[in-house]
Amino acid sequence: MKIRNVTSSDYDIISPVINEWWGGRQMAHMLPKVFFVHFNDTSFIMEQKGEIIGFLIGFFSQSDQDVAYIHFVGVHPDYRKQHIGKQLYSAFFNEAEKNGKKFIRALTSPVNKTSIAYHTKSGFAIEQGDKEVDGVSVFTDYDGEGQDRVLFVKDLLN
Amino acid sequence: MKIRNVTSSDYDIISPVINEWWGGRQMAHMLPKVFFVHFNDTSFIMEQKGEIIGFLIGFFSQSDQDVAYIHFVGVHPDYRKQHIGKQLYSAFFNEAEKNGKKFIRALTSPVNKTSIAYHTKSGFAIEQGDKEVDGVSVFTDYDGEGQDRVLFVKDLLN
Numbered sequence: 001m002k003i004r005n006v007t008s009s010d011y012d013i014i015s016p017v018i019n020e021w022w023g024g025r026q027m028a029h030m031l032p033k034v035f036f037v038h039f040n041d042t043s044f045i046m047e048q049k050g051e052i053i054g055f056l057i058g059f060f061s062q063s064d065q066d067v068a069y070i071h072f073v074g075v076h077p078d079y080r081k082q083h084i085g086k087q088l089y090s091a092f093f094n095e096a097e098k099n100g101k102k103f104i105r106a107l108t109s110p111v112n113k114t115s116i117a118y119h120t121k122s123g124f125a126i127e128q129g130d131k132e133v134d135g136v137s138v139f140t141d142y143d144g145e146g147q148d149r150v151l152f153v154k155d156l157l158n
Numbered sequence: 159m160k161i162r163n164v165t166s167s168d169y170d171i172i173s174p175v176i177n178e179w180w181g182g183r184q185m186a187h188m189l190p191k192v193f194f195v196h197f198n199d200t201s202f203i204m205e206q207k208g209e210i211i212g213f214l215i216g217f218f219s220q221s222d223q224d225v226a227y228i229h230f231v232g233v234h235p236d237y238r239k240q241h242i243g244k245q246l247y248s249a250f251f252n253e254a255e256k257n258g259k260k261f262i263r264a265l266t267s268p269v270n271k272t273s274i275a276y277h278t279k280s281g282f283a284i285e286q287g288d289k290e291v292d293g294v295s296v297f298t299d300y301d302g303e304g305q306d307r308v309l310f311v312k313d314l315l316n
Contacts, residue, residue: 015302029187033301034229040221062217063198071192143191144173 001084003091006043006055011036013052014074021074031057031072042068044091046075046084053079056088060101068096070106089122097156104154109147110138116150124152159242161249164201164213169194171210172232179232189215189230200226202249204233204242211237214246218259226254228264247280255314262312267305268296274308282310 011033018028035043039059046054053076061067070092075084096104106124108115110133120126129139129151142149169191176186193201197217204212212233219225228250233242254262264282266273268291278284287297291306300307 012299028302030190032188034227038217038219038221038225038227042220059196059220061196062200063196067196069192069196141170144186 001053001087002047003087004045004047005040006036006045006057007040008033008037010045010052010055014055017076018074021077023077035059035071042092042095044088046088048079052076054084054088056092058092060096060099061105065100066102068092068099068101068104070104085118086122093154093156102156104156106152107142107149108152110134110136110150112150119152119154122154123158124154127151127153159211159245160205161245162203162205163198164194164203164215165198166191166195168203168210168213172213175234176232179235181235193217193229200250200253202246204246206237210234212242212246214243214250216250218254218257219263223258224260226250226257226259226262228262243276244280251312251314260314262310262314264310265300265307266310268292268294268308270308277310277312280312281316282312285309285311 015028015031015033018031019026035057039057042058042060044056045052055074056070057072058068058070061069070089073085073088093104104124106119108119116136126137129137131138131140133148136150138148138150140148142151173186173189176189177184193215197215200216200218202214203210213231214228215230216226216228219227228247231243231246251262262282264277266277274294284295287295287309289296289298294308296306296308298306300309
């Protein structure tokens with residue numbers, strides 16, 4: 001396995017498989033090519049024998065110089081539980097630290113229990129929202145009507 | 159009329175009206191809150207009497223230090239043909255120049271003739287794609303299957 005930075009042509013490989021990797025959820029439209037073009041230095045691909053088996057799309061906030069943001073992470077269904085996510089996160093944390101960032105932010109849907117468990121285990125705190133869902137603090141309608149979100153923040157200095 | 163920078167709470171006002179401003183096209187999902195949170199310095203709101211009547215979401219490319227990118231621009235249907243887009247673009251160009259950017263990039267769908275005419279009139283060149291649609295050069299499947307795009311670039315130094 002090998003980690004490298006994203007290039008814009010990776011979009012053509014990844015976009016058609018996203019819905020499949022997400023178990024049929026229609027997610028591809030959430031990741032337009034723009035993310036593969038303008039955030040190469042903070043976005044990573046995991047490859048095995050020339051095949052893409054995981055990716056992380058992230059960028060540095062341009063509103064808050066201390067913050068790096070993880071937007072989208074996907075791992076090929078056949079390659080889960082092999083710490084590929086962990087290695088992609090690690091590459092992103094390193095890039096963020098190298099650039100003097102202090103906090104990593106990310107978010108997920110309250111239904112995505114795997115993502116919530118993963119972030120909690122990886123040292124992310126859950127931000128205080130306005131309600132609780134299954135014991136997790138949630139921001140109601142954060143991403144539009146009916147689109148509640150759990151917000152994560154990791155302090156790189158701790 | 160007054161121009162100011164975007165704040166994350168503008169999302170809650172703008173997101174619910176996007177589909178309406180786009181004449182019923184389902185566009186709101188193309189603009190998640192993340193754009194309102196992390197790109198405040200390069201994104202602008204036009205207000206009149208406290209009401210939002212236009213907005214521009216843009217950012218600086220993190221892959222190419224010379225490039226600033228315009229992602230999404232919308233004007234309230236009742237306020238069109240009043241040069242609101244022009245003023246929002248102007249604010250973005252100024253911010254880009256102030257930060258030493260050399261090129262502005264943007265893209266649109268080939269069906270969006272208004273956008274193509276607007277960018278051409280505003281000094282954007284159309285990039286050479288792989289086919290022509292109604293005399294305009296287009297990149298086939300640029301944003302996924304069936305999602306052809308026209309790519310614009312403006313040279314700020316010319």
